[in-house]
Amino acid sequence: MSINSIEKFPTYLAIPPLKKDSMAGNGPFKASIEIQKDLGFPGEKVDNWQQVAINKIAETKSKYRSVQVFLDSCMKCGVCTDKCHYYLGTADPKNMPVARQDLFRSVYRRHFTFAGKYFPKLVGAKDFDEDMLDDWYNYFHQCSQCRRCAVFCPIGIDTAEISMAAREIMNAIGVGQKYPNQILGKINKxxxxxxxxxxxxxxxxxxxxxxxxxxxxxxxxxxxxxxxxxxxxxxxxxxxxxxxxxxxxxxxxxxxxxxxxxxxxxxxxxxxxxxxxxxxxxxxxxxxxxxxxxxxxxxxxxxxxxxxxxxxxxxxxxxxxxxxxxxxxxxxxxxxxxxxxxxxxxxxxxxxxEFTYDLIQRDKLSFDKSKNDHRVVTFHDSCNVARGSNMGDIENGQFILPREVIKAACNNFSDMHKSTIKSATFCCGGGGGLLTDDLIDLRIKGAKPRMHALKRSEQDNGVNTLAAICAICKSQFSKVLPNYDFDPYMIVSVHQLVSDAIILTKDSET
Amino acid sequence: MAEILGMEVDEEGYLLKVSDWSIEIANVMSEEDGIELSTEHWEVINFLQSYYKEYEFAPAVRVLTKAIAKKLGNDKGNSRYLYSLFPYGPAKQGCRFAGLPKPTGCV
Amino acid sequence: MSLISIFFTLFFYFSVLIFITGLSYKVVQYWNTPAPLKIPIAPAPLTKSGVFLRLAKEVFLFATLFKSSKWTWLFGWSFHLALVLLFFRHLVYFWPGEIPLILLKTEPLKYAAYPLIFGLIGLLGRRIFVDRVRYISAPSDYLMLLLIILIGASGMLMTFANNHPNMLLVKNFAEGLITFQWSELPKEAIFLAHIFPVFFLIAIFPISKLLHGPGIFFAPTLNQVDDARKKRHISNWAMQKEKNTKIDLDHNQDKGS
Structure with missing residues (x-):
């Protein structure tokens, strides 16, 4: 397909109208008894799971201020509803951050608040029944905990905190996800x-x-x-x-x-x-x-x-x-x-x-930038780096340093649209324990906002290389890029760009 | 639990026991995926198995490509070529056909 | 005193009692619940003064809301600002004894009722007409907006449409609530329709989503300094866990669970 024949994508996706239950389902594979036991969780769903779950909610909200405060304070303003890549990609209303939290909040209200105990219909409180648990399992595994919604929440509610707590509670009743839990067993062994x-x-x-x-x-x-x-x-x-x-x-x-x-x-x-x-x-x-x-x-x-x-x-x-x-x-x-x-x-x-940047600042590395001249590079801010960390101990260092390292090694750098980078970056679609083949449909759909922004960069600035600093992002992009008509090999590590351009001292010279 | 030719596989179609593997199983698996196993496929599968025997682990994709380059020539020793053989990824699909456990992690 | 005056007087104290005890309970609960991990959300300030500035911008300007949705910001901010202005406008009624000069000059603040109603209708319209916001709305979400619209509308009808109740009665009733020298309230329906939802909202504040008011100050995403590498941040329960499990430095392992 030539550049000219590709339709122009809007920088920002059109916000889709709701498609109820479009991502309804059973969720990803569940962890086996052995996997669960390795981590100290019950092997199978316990008999009195409701009671165990309610007790675990009580414990979790007493140990995590975030959970307690976020469950109470949402005023349902709805500005987060169009901020989640999974909502934008799937149109399933339960993938709107507030609706995802509400799966948890409705149970919290029913079991822990005055209004929810006595006027459940009025405040949207619901019992923790089998259907609700199924929704929990399905939709809390359609959240990559990327925290983009939290950047836009006027009172700082972070859906990732709710989603992590929900998974913790599900594990406590013996309902765990195979992919992360199996991996955690391997790391421990x-x-x-x-x-x-x-x-x-x-x-x-x-x-x-x-x-x-x-x-x-x-x-x-x-x-x-x-x-x-x-x-x-x-x-x-x-x-x-x-x-x-x-x-x-x-x-x-x-x-x-x-x-x-x-x-x-x-x-x-x-x-x-x-x-x-x-x-x-x-x-x-x-x-x-x-x-x-x-x-x-x-x-x-x-x-x-x-x-x-x-x-x-x-x-x-x-x-x-x-x-x-x-x-x-x-x-x-x-x-x-x-x-x-x-x-x-x-x-x-x-x-x-930070290590590489520091060397560059001190002129300790030299580059032949022309080695990367066949590339026009853009940088994908990985969500956990962008929204949950810092580099260089300077404000916004986590956005500045990787770009400076790329620019030290490449002549051609161009950012994607500003509404899709830095603290507003879109998740690759595979983070938070979702990088598993049984969720491939979700992963492809969830990558849509990022892919649209990339497409725009390809058209406007000839971007042909996507650099990232996250293993999940790299694997996810390799997999989903072809679904959006990109070359899967356009995704590279930032340090691959460094590797290609760095001038090495041979042993004889040192 | 699902089975292939009487041998147990997990929900993703990987054999539970490496020792259960047979050429027939590889053939059934590849047929289901719509792939006819060529000599090149078998080179990959054989290498995966012999590496696994030594290290109890599948080789890194880079190690695999270099081994294949040695056997099939430099033009075939790259990940593009391996992907053309195993569209779902040489590591994952290749390991499945070879009867090895699925590589997990951020891969 | 008439039955209706007794009812509203009691209703007021009942509401204020729930408000104070409930809110204290929630604030103490938030205060006592540890935030075991550093989770400030980007763009995260690296210093305490940065956090102060961040919260100030959120509380006074709704800075994040502005970034997220311009319309919601316009409606939400004008409504909240109007609410504050109208609160000051109403202080004069409750002020016991000699009224400070400044409170006598708050008359023009009554016009804040217009942005109040404008904001509320905007928020209600959003809730009704935007399918995403409609989906997440419970009956209580509409009800709360309608109650505040009722407060604003009845107030405006009294103020701007010449339906003033007897202002002396209003003053005596309001001041009486503060000084415990209770007196009759004006019995016009419109006045009762004005104060009933006010008392009601005061009562439900600590048991409803109105907790977003105190909540914002306790959100670890907004109130934490991004300095985890420089300063060890650890909750009591995690520290207890470390202490209870004697660290075995020789074998470099934590014993026990």
Whole structure:
């Protein structure tokens, strides 16, 4: 199809009229008994599930101010209704953020509020019955917890908090989703989402070293489990396995090579991703984070750097200090031990983008930008980085730094429409534990707003490369780009752009 | 639980036990997906299986492409070619045909 | 005192009692419920003064609403602003004893009734005519708007259409409520239709979505400083969990659950 024959897409999708029940269904595959038990959840739906669920709601709202406040305060103004990519892509009204929350809120009102107990019809309160539970399972697994709605809510209600709490409550009654829960079992046993054992990882890394040397002549290393390295690199395991992720990993290795900073990966903590966040379980999330703390202590590193993974960076940046004391300002035994060990001249943890950006600022890296001249690059702000983290400790640094790194490596950069980037970025459609084949229909539809904005950029500015810093985004785009008439290979890691343009010092020169 | 030729598979069609695999099963699976298994397909399946035997894990896509390049020539050692063989992805569809568990995670 | 005066007098105290106890209960509940994780939403301020500024912009200007939907902002903001102005306009009635000069100059604030009604009708229209907003509306959502429209409309009919009740009675009744020197209220239907929904809304404030008022101050998304890397943020229950499970530094593991 030539450019001219493609119809012009509006920058913003037309808001679809409601199509009730268009995404009704059974939801994604449920976790098996073994998977549930591995995480300490009941294996099957418990008999008195309603009572258990109500008790769990009471517990959750007493432990999370967000849940309690958000359930009470929504005034149903409706401005969030057209902000969710799943609503825009599916037109199912239950995918409007407020309607999704209302699945939870109606139960809360029925069981916990005066008005809901005595005047349920008046305030839209509903019993927690089988039908409601089915709706919970189906529609709380059509939320990628991307928090775009929260950016637009005038009183700060974050549907992700409600969606995480809902999944936590469902797990507590033995109704869990296979995809994230199976993966969490693997991370606890093997150390990464893939379930990739140490020998396979070692072999893959050796293979990559060989490849880089063949291509560049430089002996760039990808060290594993090297004690007393300066940096522990924690990256999503997809970087070891999938395309295009692996070229990003090669990019990190080249940057470390040039920086002269010694670094290592860990086979024990070979995963940055932490799906504990997606299921809203503090303990499971903490368990994942503790693996990384243990690796940092065992390997006796000075710095912890996190690779390109969206929600991992949110967990690392916003939660690690809370969960494990990895950061500063803690006074407990563990925090203090880590603070003694880690180098306080650097933020802990640091994002790979921050690491590279810092080197660029200090003129430590040189690039042959013409290597990327065949590309016109745009940047997809991954939701968890964009809306739940920071980089560089400057305001909006999480938007500035990745773009600056791209611009250092590429001559042609062009942003997508401003209503679809930065804090207003559209989710790729596969985040929050939805990157599974059984949800492919939802994933394709949910990608629509992002794809429309990309199409517009392709037409107006000739954009042919989509760069991202999230493993989920990269996998999701590879899969859905062809559905929107794009080349699936146009999605790249930011550090692949770095990798292609960076000028390496050969051993003989150092 | 669903079965293929009497062997148990999970809800996504992956064999529960690697040892249950047989050439016939691969043929049935590929037929259902509308794919006729060629020599090239079998090269991939064989490599996946031998790698799995050694590492108890499927090879990274990059490792697979390089192995295929060595066997079938450089023009075929790339992920585009592998996708043309296995439209649902060489890792996922390939592993299913080869009787290996599905790679999970952000892939 | 007539029965109707006794009823409204009691209704007022009943409402205020529920308002104060209910609202205190909710605020204490919010206050005591920990926010275990840092979840500020972008664009997140990095300092305390940034948070202060952010909340001020939200509370006084409805900044996010402006970003989200211009029409809803126009309706919502004008309605809330008018509500505040009209509150000041009504203080004069309740003020016990000598009335401060400033309250005697609030007469022009009565015109705020126009933007009030404009905003409310806009919000109601949105609720009725936009299919998405209609879908999420419960009967109580309409009812609340209608009640406030009733308050505004009855007030305007009294003020601008020459249906004034006896203002001395109004003043004595209102002031009496504050000073506990109760007196008769004007019995015109329009006046009763004005104050009944007011008392009613005061009563349901702590048990309804009107909690968005205090709620906004407690939203962790808006009131947290984005400094998780620099300062350990930990809730009591999580700290307790850490302490109860003795950390085993030698083996680098948390014991127990």
């Amino acid at each position: 093997i150390g990464n989402n893939l379930g990739m054992p140490e020998p396979a990882l070692r072999d893959t890394l050796a293979d990559l070293e060989e490849e880089i040397e063949e291509e560049t002549g430089a002996s760039v290393k990808l060290p594993l489990d090297i004690k007393n390295s300066e940096v522990l690199m924690v990256t999503p395991s997809a970087d070891f396995f999938a395309e295009p992720h692996i070229d990003g990993l090669i990019g990190y290795a080249k940057v470390f090579h040039q920086s002269g900073v010694s670094w290592t990966l860990s086979s024990y903590a070979s995963e940055a991703a932490n799906f504990g966040m997606f299921i809203g379980n503090y303990d499971v999330m903490r368990q994942g984070a503790l693996r990384i703390r243990k690796a940092a202590l065992d390997l006796n590193v000075k710095r912890v750097v996190v690779g390109e993974c969206g929600h991992a960076w949110r967990v690392a940046y916003s939660f690690w200090n809370t969960l494990t004391g990895l950061g500063s300002g803690g006074s407990d035994e563990y925090s203090l031990k880590l603070q003694n060990q880690l180098d306080s001249n650097y933020p802990q943890p640091q994002h790979m983008i």
